[in-house]
Amino acid sequence: MTVHEVEPFNAEPPRSALATSELTPVDAFYSRNHGPVPDVDARTWRLRVDGLVSTPLSLSLDDLRDRFAERTETATLQCAGNRREGLAAVRDIPGEAPWGPTATATASWTGVALADVLAAAGVQDAATDVEFLGADVSDQADPPQEFGGSVPLRKAGMPEVLLAWAMNGEALPAVHGAPLRVVVPGYIGARSVKWVHRVRVTDAPSSNFFQASTYRLLPPDAEVTATPGEGVELGLVAVNSDFLAPDDGSEVPAGPTRVSGYAFAGGDRTVVRVDVSADGGATWTQADLAEQASTWAWRHWHASVEVPQGDVELLARAWDSSAALQPERPEQVWNPKGYVNNSWARLRLHGV
Structure with a gap:
């Protein structure tokens, strides 16, 4: 893993670790944290469900397993800062x-569907949003506070939104949110709150620092502040793609070369096409798309492109089912926090 920070722990795997399987091995799953990994005792842990509900709940893991139907959903999570290094190459993004x-x-x-738990609590008519709070405390907020965020009630009520205790058939590791985490398919990873201990039904989006002040898309000329409500709140993931193999900077034989990668679109949109170019976009090869494991999962793709001798930069671009296309250049999407870099993917190779 490439470790970007030790405390809080933030790390991502090499491209090759994602290239061989539609499901990411647990030990290769990226880790995004805003505070120290909390030490949560599953034996005494309880999930509190309150706010605008008729019957507040306090649920243990056994309660969740016994009272609600178990569900399994294959879903991709993507950090809002994914591919930030491409924006930092345009202009510095400090901090x-x-x-x-x-x-x-x-x-x-x-795990279990969040909708089933909310139904048991009885959501009141005034409700519009559902907020999640985790046990991790971050000093990025002043004063320090637990990480949290919310999604609209209409999303929270969809069957794909889970309160999950396992990933890839194994109990959640501590770094990925044990004993319980939220999984909100189609939304930025920050909404899939880890170590969740409270679900609160509200009549407004969360005022938590990490939703009201941090995960916001600012205009290119904006000054970065912690002003609540500034910029655009991030939610659904924009269509995106990148290369997974060969690795960036690889030396490969000149001639036909197999390249592969992933493409993903948030919401309930799916990836419908990926193109690859080896001549700066003058011509394109349409990639072959792998079967999609679910509406909420990425699609792996591969293509054969002609690599010349010497240095070459390959390009990749994806379309989603709404006909949205990735923007061409990182300069077009640069912003002072480095979020949502969904410009065309670029891969440097050297043909020999």
Whole structure:
């Protein structure tokens, strides 16, 4: 793993670790944290469900397993800062981790539908949003506070949103949110709150620092502040793609070369096409798309391109089912926090 920070622990795997399987091995799943990994005792842990509900709940893991139907959903999570290094190459982005293209991963998540738990609590008519709070405390906020965020009630009520205790058939590791985490398919990873201990039904989006002040898209000329409500709140993931193999900077035989990668679109959109170019976009080869494990998962792709002798830069671009296309250049999407770099993917190779 490339470790961007030790405390809080933030790390991403090499491209090759994501290239061989639709499901990402647990030990290769990127880790994005805002505070120290909390030490949560699953035996005494309880999930509190309150706010605008008729019957507040306090649930143990056994309660969740016994009272609600188990569900498994395959879903991709992607950090809002994925591919930030491409934006930092345009202009400096101080104070932010230089994420490469692998702050994204896919797992099979097992738990219970959040909608079933909310139904048991009885959501009141005035409710519009559902907020999650984790046990991790971050000093990025002043004063320090627990990491949290919310999604609209209409999303929280969808069957794919889980309170998950397992990934890829194994119990959640501590670094990935044990004993329980939220999984919100189609939304930025920050909404899939780890170590969740409270679900609160509200009549407004979360005022938590990490939603109201941090995960916001600012205009290119904006000054970075912690002013609540500044910029655009991040939610659904924009269509994106990148190369996974060969690795960037690889030396390969000149001639036909197999390249592969991933593409992903948030919301309920799916990837429908990926193109690859070896001549600066003058001509394109349409990639072959792998079967998609679920509506909420990425698609792996591969293509054969002609690599000339010497240095070459390959390009990749994806379309989603709404006909949205990745923007061409990182300069077009640069912003002072380095979020949502979904410009065309670029891979440098040397043909010999």
